[in-house]
Amino acid sequence: MKRKILKESIHLFDSKGFKETSIQDIVDKLGVTKGTFYYYFNSKQEVLRDIHLAYLEGLLEEQQKIFKDNSVTYKEKLYKIIYLINSKIDTQGKDARIVFREMRHLTEEQMNQIKQKRKEFRLIFQQILEEGKISGEFKDNIRTDIIAFGVLGMLNRNYYWFKPEGEVSDTELSELYLEMILNGISNE
Amino acid sequence: MKRKILKESIHLFDSKGFKETSIQDIVDKLGVTKGTFYYYFNSKQEVLRDIHLAYLEGLLEEQQKIFKDNSVTYKEKLYKIIYLINSKIDTQGKDARIVFREMRHLTEEQMNQIKQKRKEFRLIFQQILEEGKISGEFKDNIRTDIIAFGVLGMLNRNYYWFKPEGEVSDTELSELYLEMILNGISNE
Numbered sequence: 120m121k122r123k124i125l126k127e128s129i130h131l132f133d134s135k136g137f138k139e140t141s142i143q144d145i146v147d148k149l150g151v152t153k154g155t156f157y158y159y160f161n162s163k164q165e166v167l168r169d170i171h172l173a174y175l176e177g178l179l180e181e182q183q184k185i186f187k188d189n190s191v192t193y194k195e196k197l198y199k200i201i202y203l204i205n206s207k208i209d210t211q212g213k214d215a216r217i218v219f220r221e222m223r224h225l226t227e228e229q230m231n232q233i234k235q236k237r238k239e240f241r242l243i244f245q246q247i248l249e250e251g252k253i254s255g256e257f258k259d260n261i262r263t264d265i266i267a268f269g270v271l272g273m274l275n276r277n278y279y280w281f282k283p284e285g286e287v288s289d290t291e292l293s294e295l296y297l298e299m300i301l302n303g304i305s306n307e
Numbered sequence: 308m309k310r311k312i313l314k315e316s317i318h319l320f321d322s323k324g325f326k327e328t329s330i331q332d333i334v335d336k337l338g339v340t341k342g343t344f345y346y347y348f349n350s351k352q353e354v355l356r357d358i359h360l361a362y363l364e365g366l367l368e369e370q371q372k373i374f375k376d377n378s379v380t381y382k383e384k385l386y387k388i389i390y391l392i393n394s395k396i397d398t399q400g401k402d403a404r405i406v407f408r409e410m411r412h413l414t415e416e417q418m419n420q421i422k423q424k425r426k427e428f429r430l431i432f433q434q435i436l437e438e439g440k441i442s443g444e445f446k447d448n449i450r451t452d453i454i455a456f457g458v459l460g461m462l463n464r465n466y467y468w469f470k471p472e473g474e475v476s477d478t479e480l481s482e483l484y485l486e487m488i489l490n491g492i493s494n495e
Contacts, residue, residue, distance in 0.1 A: 194493070223411040248492075257492045265475065265483050266492060268468055269461045276460025287453065295453050303491035304436075304454060305382070306446045 121159045123149060125173070128166045133213040137167060137221040167221055168229040174214045175236040178203065179243075186243055193251025194301060200244060201300075202293040204274045209283035219278045241267055270300060309347045311337060313361070316354045321401040325355060325409040355409055356417040362402045363424040366391065367431075374431055381439025382489065388432055389488075390481040392462045397471035407466045429455050458488060 127148050131140040142163055146156050160166050185199045208215050225233065245267035251257040273296065283289050315336050319328040330351055334344050348354050373387045396403050413421065433455035439445040461484065471477050 255494055258494045261487070261492050262475075262483055265480065266487060268464070269484060269487065272464025273457045273461040276456070276463060280456055287450075292453065295450055296457060299449070299454060299457065299488065299491070301491045301493035303487065303489045304445045304449050305489040306443055 120151070120155065124156060124159055125166065125169060128163075129170055129213050129217060132167070132170075132217050132221060137163070137217070137224050164224060164226060164229065167217070168225060168232065170214060171218050171222070171225070171229075171233050172236065174207075174211065174218050175233065175240070177211075178207065179236065179240055182240060182243055186247060193247060193254055193256045194297075196247050197251070197300070198293060198297045200247065201270075201274060201296050202289065205277060205281070205289040205293045205296075208278055208281055209289050212283070215278055219275075241271055244271060266300075270296075308339070308343065312344060312347060313354065313357060316351075317358055317401050317405060320355070320358070320405050320409060325351070325405070325412050352413060352417065355405070356413060356420065358402060359406050359410070359413070359417075359421050360424065362395075362399065362406050363421065363428070365399075366395065367424065367428055370428060370431055374435060381435060381442055381444045382485075384435050385439070385488070386481060386485045388435065389458075389462060389484050390477065392459075393465060393469070393477040393481045393484075396466055396469055397477050400471070403466055407463075429459055432459060454488075458484075 124145060128140070128145055131144055131148065135144070140163070142153060142156055145163075145166075146153055149155075160169075181203055182200060185196050185203070188196070191199070222230070222233070245263045248257060248261070248263040248266055252259055252261060252263060277292070281287075281289075281292060287295075312333060316328070316333055319332055319336065323332070328351070330341060330344055333351075333354075334341055337343075348357075369391055370388060373384050373391070376384070379387070410418070410421070433451045436445060436449070436451040436454055440447055440449060440451060465480070469475075469477075469480060475483075
C-alpha cells in the first residue's frame with residue numbers, strides 16, 4: 120500500500136502540482152480512507168520527502184555500481200555518471216520533475232536529509248575523478264572538488280531545459296558534455 | 308525613496324528571510340508609513356521581483372559591454388562572463404542570495420519576467436560562443452546552444468556552495484572553470 124500511495128502521489132503531484140493535490144485526492148484515487156494514508160505517512164510533505172529519497176537512493180545505488188566496476192576506464196565511469204543523470208530525466212521524468220520542482224515545499228529538516236544524500240553522490244563522483252587523476256587518465260593539476268561541483272551543477276540544471284523527446288537525445292547530450300569536460304572547446 | 312525601500316528590503320530579506328519580513332518591518336526601519344510603501348509597490352512580492360530584475364539587468368548590462376568589446380579574444384570574453392557571474396556572489400552577495408533563495412515566492416507572471424531576462428543572458432552568451440567558433444578560437448563542431456546551457460547551469464549552481472571568503476577566490480574559481488571548459492580534464 121505504501122508503494123501504491125507513493126505511485127499515485129507522484130502521478131497527482133506531477134499533473135496537478137504538490138500544493139493543489141490534497142490527501143483526499145490521493146485516497147480517493149486509490150479507493151481507501153484517510154486513515155490508511157495516515158497509517159503510512161504523517162503528512163503530504165512526508166510523501167514528497169519519500170519520493171525525493173527514493174529518487175536519490177536509486178541514483179546512489181546505480182552510482183555505486185559504476186564506482187565499483189573495475190572493468191571500465193575512469194573516462195567511461197565519468198560518461199556513465201553523466202548518462203545516469205541525463206537518462207533519469209527521460210525514464211523517471213515524473214519523479215525527476217517533482218524532485219526539482221517541488222523541493223521548495225519540504226521542511227528544513229527534510230531538506231537536510233535530501234542534502235545529505237546529494238552530498239554522498241557528489242563525494243563519490245569526486246572520488247571517481249580523484250582515482251582517474253591518480254591513474255593518469257585525468258590531468259594531475261585538476262581540483263576534483265571544484266570539477267565535481269561544477270559538473271554536477273551543470274547536470275542538475277538540465278532538468279530545466281532538456282527535453283528528452285526533442286532533437287538531442289540523452290545519449291547525445293551526455294556525449295556532448297563528456298567531450299567538453301574531457302577535451303574542452305578550445306581549437307588548439 | 309523607491310531605492311531606499313529596495314535597499315532596506317534586501318537587507319531584511321537576507322537577514323530574516325522573505326517570508327518572515329513584513330511590510331511593517333520595512334517601513335519601520337525607514338521611519339515611513341505603509342502608505343509610502345504602497346505608493347511604490349503593490350506588494351512585498353513586487354519588491355522581490357524588482358530586486359531580481361535589478362540584479363539581472365545589472366548582469367545584462369555588464370554582459371553587453373563584454374559582448375561588444377572588440378579589443379579582446381573570444382576566450383577572454385568567455386573568461387569575463389564566467390568571472391562576471393562568480394564575482395557577483397561576492398560583491399552583490401545579498402542580492403544574489405535573495406535572487407536564488409527566494410525565487411520560489413514569486414508569482415508565475417513574475418517568474419516569467421525573470422525567465423525572459425535569463426534567456427536574454429543565455430542567448431548572448433551563446434552568441435559569443437558562436438562568434439568564437441566562426442573566428443576559429445573554438446572548435447567548429449561544438450553545439451553552442453548545449454554548451455551555453457551547460458556552462459550557465461554550472462555557474463548558476465555556484466551560489467549554493469561557493470564561499471568567496473574561502474580557500475578558493477572568485478578569480479581562481481573562474482580560472483579553474485575556464486581551464487576545464489577550454490582544455491578539458493583529459494590527460495592527453
